[in-house]
Amino acid sequence: MSVEAVSWALNDAPDVPPSCLAVLLGLANHAHANGRGAYPSQERLAHYARKSTRSVRADLASLERLGIIRRGDQRHVAFIPVDRRPVVWDLAVERTRPIPTALDRFAEPVSGRSAEVPQPVDNRAEAEFRAVPNRAEAQRTTAGSTAQSGRKPASYKPSLNHQEPTTRAAARDGAGSSVDAGSNRIASPKDQPQTSARRGWEPPRGAALPPATGDARCTKPGHVGQPAGSCAVCRSEALGGAA
Structure with a gap:
């Protein structure tokens, strides 16, 4: 289909009988842009x-x-069998007819002629676009991006630098190790502060001896130098059955 050929048949083809116009349009519908090969x-x-x-x-x-119209190059239909081979026609597009002066050249289509195209008149006022203040963020913020308020949103992904304590590590460090709740790390016994003196704890002095009280000494003969409340000689005599 050629728009140029159809436009010529409608506007510029001269001396076309009204009864033959439909057939001429059918030929133009199958012709090339130059009007040939239909x-x-x-x-x-x-x-x-x-x-x-x-x-x-x-x-x-x-x-x-x-x-x-006139007969064209019949080689275009050489591939079609002879008993069904149509005739090739060319349109005489070089022939034109004058357009009546009553027709507006801008309102009616003109084929193959240079005509002044009216420029569209833009009567619209200049559009003014203003930004909307305090508008919520339209885009989804991700880790590392900065919002309009200057704050960085928290990431929903866990940190790769944070190491969680495991039960295997706690067992490896020994039963005396403890977990620091503030730093989430396993503390060894040597890292713990020495609080024995502050709590009033003293190392054991004997299995059955009472704790020492003051600086009193034992007054029995032969027990010189022994603490009065924890005399080893008195304890030996008591265990041996001495009076």
Whole structure:
């Protein structure tokens, strides 16, 4: 289909009988932009013009006699069998007719002629666009991006530098290790502060000896130098059954 050929058939084709216009438009519908190489079948043209094939043959003969169409290069249909081979037609697009002065050249289509195209008039006022203040963030913020308020949103992903304590590490460090709740790390016994003196704890002095009280000494003969409350000699005598 060629728009140029159809436009020529509607606007510029001269001396076209009204009864042959439909057939001429059918040929233009199958022609190239230069109006050549149209070879629709007579059945196709009859379908376009709503006529019989006999009327189509009469219209083609009339258009050829008026010089509106002429026979073209028949080699275009050499691939079609001879018994079904149509005739190749060329349109005489070099022929034109004058346009009546009553027709507005800007309102009516003009084919193949240079005409002044009216420029569109823009009567619209200049559009003014203003930014909307305090507008919520339209885009989703990710880790590392900065919001309009200057704050960085917290990441929903866990930190790769944070090491959680495991039960295997706690067992490896020993039963005496403890977990620091503030730093989430396992503290060894040597890291713990020495609080024995502050709590009043003293190392054991004996299995059954009472704790020492003051600086009193034992007054029994032969017990010189022993603490009064924890005399080892008195304890030995008591265990041996001495009076």
